[in-house]
Amino acid sequence: MRNVGNTTALAWSANLVRGILIEAGVLQFQVLSVSDGTPRVYIHIPSKSLKQEDVLRSVEESRVLLARYYGISHPDYWCDSWLLSPGIHALSREDSNIFQFYNLFDVVPGEDCQTDILWNLFHLTDPDAPLPEDTSLQRRVKQAW
Numbered sequence: 001m002r003n004v005g006n007t008t009a010l011a012w013s014a015n016l017v018r019g020i021l022i023e024a025g026v027l028q029f030q031v032l033s034v035s036d037g038t039p040r041v042y043i044h045i046p047s048k049s050l051k052q053e054d055v056l057r058s059v060e061e062s063r064v065l066l067a068r069y070y071g072i073s074h075p076d077y078w079c080d081s082w083l084l085s086p087g088i089h090a091l092s093r094e095d096s097n098i099f100q101f102y103n104l105f106d107v108v109p110g111e112d113c114q115t116d117i118l119w120n121l122f123h124l125t126d127p128d129a130p131l132p133e134d135t136s137l138q139r140r141v142k143q144a145w
């Protein structure tokens with residue numbers, strides 16, 4: 001699912017209400033079945049803390065919930081997020097939560113996430129709008145673009 005502004009936020013909220021998602025700490029988890037029927041657990045990152053200890057605690061909590069409600073004892077976690085963009089990683093400070101979050105994953109090449117970065121980092125939908133420079137990451141990304 002592409003993250004296109006509030007449409008994605010609404011879809012995730014609806015999934016939470018319908019019981020398709022579980023929430024554990026700062027993350028949300030959705031069980032999906034891949035082509036061979038093996039369950040894959042998709043990690044959704046709501047706008048909450050990305051402190052490494054909070055993320056790791058959430059993953060541990062999810063293991064208990066996934067075993068209890070879905071019978072999954074060894075989850076295969078998967079996350080598709082602009083936060084895992086190698087470009088964002090390269091522009092993030094090593095002591096930042098985004099940098100440390102990235103390092104928790106085995107990142108594989110994915111699709112271009114410029115639309116996601118525009119929405120999530122700059123809170124814009126118009127690619128021609130002036131980019132704000134309120135945070136150090138916004139300034140670095142703007143300079144790199």
